[in-house]
Amino acid sequence: MTSHAAHLEDRLDLARKMAVEAGVLALKYFNAREQLIVETKADPQDVVSIADREVEELIRSRIIGSFPDDAILGEEYGVSSGTSDYTWVIDPIDGTSPFVNGMPSWCISIAALHGEEIAIGVIYVPCNDELYASAVGMGARLNGKLLTLNGERTIRDAVTGIGANHHVSPASVALIVEKLLDAGGNFIRNGSGALMLAYVAAGRLVGYYEPYMHAWDCMAGYCLVKEAGGWHHPFPVKGDGLTKGAPVLAAALGAVNDLREIANL
Incomplete structure (x- = not known):
């Protein structure tokens, strides 16, 4: 295994682990959402809560603990610079509006770029316990099962x-x-x-x-x-x-x- 492949594997493993850990934390807030203080951003439909911030803080701390030289871009706390070729791109809770309104259509989204290439993509859906994980050249999986798209489906026979x-x-x-x-x-x-x-x-x-x-x-x-x-x-x-x-x-x-x-x- 090349050095780059090993580094990619290590980061993919971290992404999977911290997505699930972050999802557990977010789900605790979701199940007690009546107690959340919800704030608006640029628009009344664009909301944020302490859950978003604490989940991003958790993810950032795990990245810094394992790969302190990597850069991080997160929705809630912006950009922190790094010296490696990797940049993490994270949304602690995508779908905050469904989240605060009690709907299950929200997720933890974690990606990493290697240079200008999207190298890692992991999405965890806590309400359904679904872990989507991918890395460049390694395929995409849902709870470990390989995903392969049907190239014959069109907008007319699908949604x-x-x-x-x-x-x-x-x-x-x-x-x-x-x-x-x-x-x-x-x-x-x-x-x-x-x-x-x-x-x-x-x-x-x-x-x-x-x-x-x-x-x-x-x-x-x-x-x-x-x-x-x-x-x-x-x-x-x-x-x-x-x-x-x-x-x-x-x-x-x-x-x-x-x-x-x-x-x-």
Whole structure:
């Protein structure tokens, strides 16, 4: 095993372990959510609680303890610089709105970049005890079972995930939905883009599109989809691109052309 492969294996192992550990902590807060103090960010629908912050603190502490030279980008605490070739990208609780409202569609999302390549993607869904794990060249797995996408499914015989937030106008979202329905497709939105990307990797959704997402919402899901045999639209990682939002699209191969046309990508 090469040195890089060994380093990747070690980080993947850490990502799996801390995703589950973070999920246990988040689930405790979820089960006692009536006691949470919920704050809003830029929009009343964009919320955060102490659960988000403590879960990110836990993940950061585990990374620093094992790989102190790695950089970290998290939704709640921003960027901490590093000297290695690795940058962790984490969303402590993706789907905070479902979380605080008692719905199970939220997850822990942990990714790592090696240079400019998405190298690791792990998503844990505490309410369902589902662990999605992937690393470049190693495949994608759900609770240990290898995921392989069916490249023949299209938007017309499967369901597509659609995301929306305050960065995108209601008219734009309505047009996306209209175009998808006109093309013979159907859609869901469950409040967690990371989780819906994991569902693409698992074949539960044929694709996922959101006009504006941040790296911490999509990096882990992108790795999962790619390693399961799917495709994803590139996310800008050079310069300060990693800290800004961008369009996110991932799909099984049979749905790529239709969804790229719908998204104008």
